[in-house]
Amino acid sequence: MKNDKFINNIICADTLEFLPRVETNSIDVVLTDPPYFLDKLDNNWDYEEVSNKSNQYTIKSLPAGMKFDREQGKKFYAWYLKISAEIFRILKPGGFFFSFSSPRLYHRMASAIDDAGFEIRDAFMWLYTQNQAKAMGVDHFIKKMDIDEKAKEKIKEKLKGWKTPQIKSCFEPIAMAQKPTDQTYLKNMLKHEVGLFDTNVRIGDNMYPANVFTVDKIDELIDRAFLLPKPTKKEKGDYNDHKTVKPLAICEYLIKLSAFSKDAVVLDPFVGSGTTAVAAKKLGKNYIGIDANEKYVKISERRLSELDKKPNLFRNIANTEKQEKGGLQIQLQIA
Numbered sequence: 552m553k554n555d556k557f558i559n560n561i562i563c564a565d566t567l568e569f570l571p572r573v574e575t576n577s578i579d580v581v582l583t584d585p586p587y588f589l590d591k592l593d594n595n596w597d598y599e600e601v602s603n604k605s606n607q608y609t610i611k612s613l614p615a616g617m618k619f620d621r622e623q624g625k626k627f628y629a630w631y632l633k634i635s636a637e638i639f640r641i642l643k644p645g646g647f648f649f650s651f652s653s654p655r656l657y658h659r660m661a662s663a664i665d666d667a668g669f670e671i672r673d674a675f676m677w678l679y680t681q682n683q684a685k686a687m688g689v690d691h692f693i694k695k696m697d698i699d700e701k702a703k704e705k706i707k708e709k710l711k712g713w714k715t716p717q718i719k720s721c722f723e724p725i726a727m728a729q730k731p732t733d734q735t736y737l738k739n740m741l742k743h744e745v746g747l748f749d750t751n752v753r754i755g756d757n758m759y760p761a762n763v764f765t766v767d768k769i770d771e772l773i774d775r776a777f778l779l780p781k782p783t784k785k786e787k788g789d790y791n792d793h794k795t796v797k798p799l800a801i802c803e804y805l806i807k808l809s810a811f812s813k814d815a816v817v818l819d820p821f822v823g824s825g826t827t828a829v830a831a832k833k834l835g836k837n838y839i840g841i842d843a844n845e846k847y848v849k850i851s852e853r854r855l856s857e858l859d860k861k862p863n864l865f866r867n868i869a870n871t872e873k874q875e876k877g878g879l880q881i882q883l884q885i886a
């Protein structure tokens with residue numbers, strides 16, 4: 552099989568160059584948190600290294616929080632359209648594509664995925680309470696105005712607390728897209744072992760899966776409906792200095808909902824420090840991770856190898872054992 556040499560490996564490559572090597576209709580789930588190439592402060596990747604790779608989509612020199620460039624979103628769309636078209640090709644019919652985003656760029660990302668042929672089925676919301684606001688005050692600019700000090704003080708007083716329009720961001724939208732199924736959902740599931748959602752998965756206090764989740768305890772009502780396990784320092788690894796490590800529980804939740812087959816392959820085209828791959832491995836699924844930065848590839852590999860050393864971390868495997876091929880047929884016959 553063409554994918555054999557990639558399965559359960561982290562590959563150091565530019566995703567757009569690598570994806571054409573992946574077999575058509577071979578992947579069950581793609582789960583990723585792509586780079587947005589917005590400004591240096593996004594810091595979603597090692598800026599030095601990525602910019603040295605002559606990536607034309609890296610946008611440089613934006614003073615943090617100051618410049619709003621509508622071209623950023625358009626360039627992101629054009630790039631993500633190409634990525635999504637490849638993801639569409641490699642996913643099995645009915646396969647799922649989950650893509651993290653930012654509130655500001657979600658529309659461009661979802662449109663790129665949609666225009667590549669996917670059906671946008673829903674959006675998840677990762678809710679959190681802690682974040683740093685990027686808004687800037689205007690005192691610095693008032694100071695530079697060509698007016699007397701008294702007038703400056705008057706303006707400062709008038710605009711006290713008014714800042715650039717960047718509210719504290721407390722949610723991350725995640726697109727949930729599906730490659731169109733091959734005939735009905737049931738036929739697709741029987742033939743390709745993907746396309747339905749596992750509603751046995753629980754969230755919060757044993758609740759039906761929801762499209763909102765949080766890993767912060769917020770209050771009784773929200774926790775009961777939407778709480779997933781909080782990330783631990785151990786799961787990340789104290790050697791892991793990636794700036795945007797996703798909570799393992801979120802990746803596990805999305806994989807559990809969508810990956811049925813015992814042999815399912817979960818691919819992350821921007822795997823960073825390997826969270827998607829670790830989640831897939833913990834759940835007894837196969838993974839393919841890709842990252843352009845060798846340092847992150849090494850961190851991913853180390854996190855994955857540490858899972859082998861700590862078999863108790865595989866606690867979820869038992870849940871997936873019943874979902875073997877035969878299991879599916881028996882379950883569907885009963886239904």
Ligand SMILES: C[S@@+](CC[C@H](N)C(=O)[O-])C[C@H]1O[C@@H](n2cnc3c(N)ncnc32)[C@H](O)[C@@H]1O
Nearest residue numbers: 565566584596796797821823824826842843844
């Ligand atoms: C937002 S991070 C992913 C973080 C990941 N979810 C985690 O939990 O560690 C995005 C990753 O994309 C990688 N990246 C950026 N451009 C890339 C490209 N063209 N091809 C492959 N990887 C790329 C960066 O090195 C970065 O690690």
